[in-house]
Amino acid sequence: MIVAVTVGSATGLHAREAARVAAVAASCPTPVWVRRDGGAPVPADSVLSLLTLAAPQGTELLLESASSSSLELVAQAIGAS
């Protein structure tokens, strides 16, 4: 399953936000992958990987997971402002 989500935080997917999203992803039973359109997917539970996506507010990211509930949780975390 793939869903698109827009980064909500004013500072983008920056340190604190990335740490928050990674913590949510780590609590999900099924792995979630994140990528920019056309970019390589990275694991959503890695702060370091989320940081290197370099995603400011408004960036559209694609999430992929085998579980729709995990997808929903991570999408919410990324979309929250």
Add this chain to the structure above:
Amino acid sequence: MTALLLRGLGASPGSATGPAYRLADPPRLPAPRPVTDPDAEVDRAFAAIEAVSREIGARADAADDPTTSEILRVQAALAADRTLRDGIAMAVRAGHEAPHAVAAVLGEHRSALLAAGGLLAARAVDLDDLRDRVVAGCLGLPMPSLPHPGRPFVLVAVDLAPADAALLDPAQVLAVLTSAGSYVSHTAILARARGVPTVVACAGALDITDGTTVTVDGTTGRVTVGVGGPVTMVDGATGQVTATPGRAVAQVDDQSRTLPSDVRGVTRDGHPVPLLANIGSAAELAGVSVEGVGLFRTEMLFQHHLDAPGVAEQEAAYAAVFEAMAGRPVVVRTLDAGSDKPLPFLSDDREPNPALGIRGLRVARRRDDILRTQLTAIASAARKSSARVAVMAPMVTTVGEAAQFAALCRDAGLPKVGAMVEVPAAAVRAREFLQAVDFLSVGTNDLSQYTFAADRRSGELADLLDPWQPALLSLVALCAAAGQVMGRPVGVCGEAAADPDFAVVLAGLGVTSLSMAPASIPAVGAALAAHTLDECRAAAQGALAAGDPAAARAAARRR
């Protein structure tokens, strides 16, 4: 045992003697060897990572304030990151030893962050710190930190990052001695704020062996290394006790470290020139009696934040200062970020020349919400206090910018508004500026940097940054004269105001208040009290007429 005399630039007055300890260098990677047991090597790396993550996590738990703890938590999360582990395990299995694998993998992520620019590039430093810690763990070396010799000491370093300098504990660090830096580097400014005697740009500082007793005289720039006859002679002036061989003692010149009692700036003939304090937080006002605050730097409040702090947090910090200064003037400078003081939530891209880029008030071109929030918090704290609160903006370049800033402040309920004069463009239009704002405050450090096109951190160009440079004096004179014509205050809040001779010249030029580190106030007060206003004017005329800094200094002293 003979003493060796070194010379540097005195950057923070006072003298102190104690054992020298060098800021540790980051651990060095040993020459690589082939990996014979990859599993053991992976274990070594993971054990080091875990230890670092645990240690940082524990420090996060122990941190008093939420922002420090939050920063440390993110750092701990980075250390515990699973991609980091996976990458390191892969690098080890590709034949790299644990410390080399750690350095290589973190190095890759670091390059990725740097390539992403601004916001993320600021995180590269965090990865460097992580690398140094994990590499040290792999090698069984102690974690990098300020020295903790268990007794007060003299800190020796190449230079200190503002963050290091901000953490200095004056009870432990008797003096600072650096091989690089200049009078206006952050090491010097923060050391002056804390009353820690400091000598910068001292060649030979790094050759001092740990534990050697040194005397650092931050007034003259003289550094005596080792004990022996000459030490007693040097120390004679300040009445210090010299170390006895085998047991180095820490003695501080009490006069230089005692905070000022109530000192009012007034010339011998009764002309008032208020002496105000430069501070970064309410903590610097503890035990200090001053006429007011001439420069309240608000960067520290923003420094350890991943996002700009909210109204409530800012208001509390402003209220603490206003409370300490009840009934007295406090000039709050709005956030001066950018250039050498980058903040993660502000820098969106890399600037080829940050000192000439988006800094100070210019940040509001992109993020006026930060300025508005700050003004709201200041106004709210000011309403609940009897302190006479004024605000001023850093790096104002045109009259239009000054007028725009003034309008924002007045809308926020802050009627008294000023502009800092840090660029020549503002100084030459001082009169017009004073039609838009109520007062000016000359920041001599940046005004020097921008007038002489000399980086304020450059030790090599320190002569150009000398505040006695005639061109700088001329610009200050322009501002002061504009103030007199317009009947509005023009103060000086640069570090130059802390030089007693220079303060006399400033008063003579017509500067209406001087703001400096609290520890410098007594000496400046004494100098003003020794001169009449006419004598100050004569000193100013002499300095203005001189051809170079040395002649200007000499001319001022003849009065």
